[in-house]
Amino acid sequence: MTNPTLVTEGLTIRFGGHVAVDRVNCAFRPGELTVIVGPNGAGKTTYFNLISGQLAATSGRVMKDGVDITRLSPSARARHGVGRAFQLTNLFPALSVLENIRLAVQARAGAGWHMFRGVAAFHEINARAERYLEAVRLSNVAYKPAASLPHGDQRKLEVALLMAMEPDIYMFDEPTAGMSLDHAPDVLDLIAEIKHDHSKTVLLVEHKMEVVRALADRIIVLHNGALLADGPPAAIMASDIVRDVYLGKSGEHAA
Numbered sequence: 001m002t003n004p005t006l007v008t009e010g011l012t013i014r015f016g017g018h019v020a021v022d023r024v025n026c027a028f029r030p031g032e033l034t035v036i037v038g039p040n041g042a043g044k045t046t047y048f049n050l051i052s053g054q055l056a057a058t059s060g061r062v063m064k065d066g067v068d069i070t071r072l073s074p075s076a077r078a079r080h081g082v083g084r085a086f087q088l089t090n091l092f093p094a095l096s097v098l099e100n101i102r103l104a105v106q107a108r109a110g111a112g113w114h115m116f117r118g119v120a121a122f123h124e125i126n127a128r129a130e131r132y133l134e135a136v137r138l139s140n141v142a143y144k145p146a147a148s149l150p151h152g153d154q155r156k157l158e159v160a161l162l163m164a165m166e167p168d169i170y171m172f173d174e175p176t177a178g179m180s181l182d183h184a185p186d187v188l189d190l191i192a193e194i195k196h197d198h199s200k201t202v203l204l205v206e207h208k209m210e211v212v213r214a215l216a217d218r219i220i221v222l223h224n225g226a227l228l229a230d231g232p233p234a235a236i237m238a239s240d241i242v243r244d245v246y247l248g249k250s251g252e253h254a255a
């Protein structure tokens with residue numbers, strides 16, 4: 001089995017007396033798409049925030065390729081290859097779709113600017129931006145202002161901006177939220193393509209079971225902040241304990 005890209009060890013955060021994420025031990029590997037499920041308030045988004053650095057852990061560690069990134073800022077973690085899709089942050093609404101992607105490519109190149117000098121740099125950055133534009137199938141709206149895109153296309157643009165960062169880990173929090181059913185498959189196809197690049201590790205928080213079924217290689221279930229179950233989709237979906245959580249026997253409601 002390949003080495004994990006990302007490991008959380010005893011990862012915990014307390015808000016006052018409330019333990020929102022409770023000693024979560026989990027390892028994530030390249031080529032694997034893990035969906036994090038659980039009832040409302042289970043700690044899914046908080047766990048994501050602890051991994052991407054939006055929240056600081058009370059205890060425990062986040063390791064990226066063996067490096068302890070627990071105390072790093074979100075941008076420092078991004079430079080370590082932890083990429084998280086955010087709705088429309090990073091986006092320049094008045095600039096065109098292509099310009100937005102070009103800026104993201106340039107920001108990524110900035111870290112190793114010596115590789116990109118002069119005219120060659122300009123061409124290389126443009127070529128990369130065009131590649132991501134095509135990858136998310138937005139070439140037909142390349143010159144439209146980003147703000148003018150319909151919601152579904154804006155989500156695709158977010159995926160392109162994330163790809164431009166060239167992360168090792170892709171994190172998506174409900175990528176089809178607020179999206180009409182006819183647009184959802186496009187974004188899901190993009191995520192499936194990222195997963196098929198076997199060097200990438202993909203984490204998804206998702207409520208919609210049809211999305212979970214379509215994409216998951218593995219499901220982890222959080223409940224009251226703790227890791228309740230972890231395994232292949234068929235086993236997790238058939239497990240009594242998971243059904244109990246979702247059917248409310250333990251006092252929670254299904255998400």
Ligand SMILES: Nc1ncnc2c1ncn2[C@@H]1O[C@H](COP(=O)(O)OP(=O)(O)OP(=O)(O)O)[C@@H](O)[C@H]1O
Pocket residue numbers: 015020038039040041042043044045046047255
């Ligand atoms: N900044 C915060 N301060 C205090 N409590 C918080 C904070 N962030 C999250 N919580 C609490 O932590 C718990 C977990 O919340 P979280 O949003 O991670 O759950 P979730 O599983 O993502 O839920 P949902 O499916 O509804 O999005 C909740 O009880 C929430 O109220």
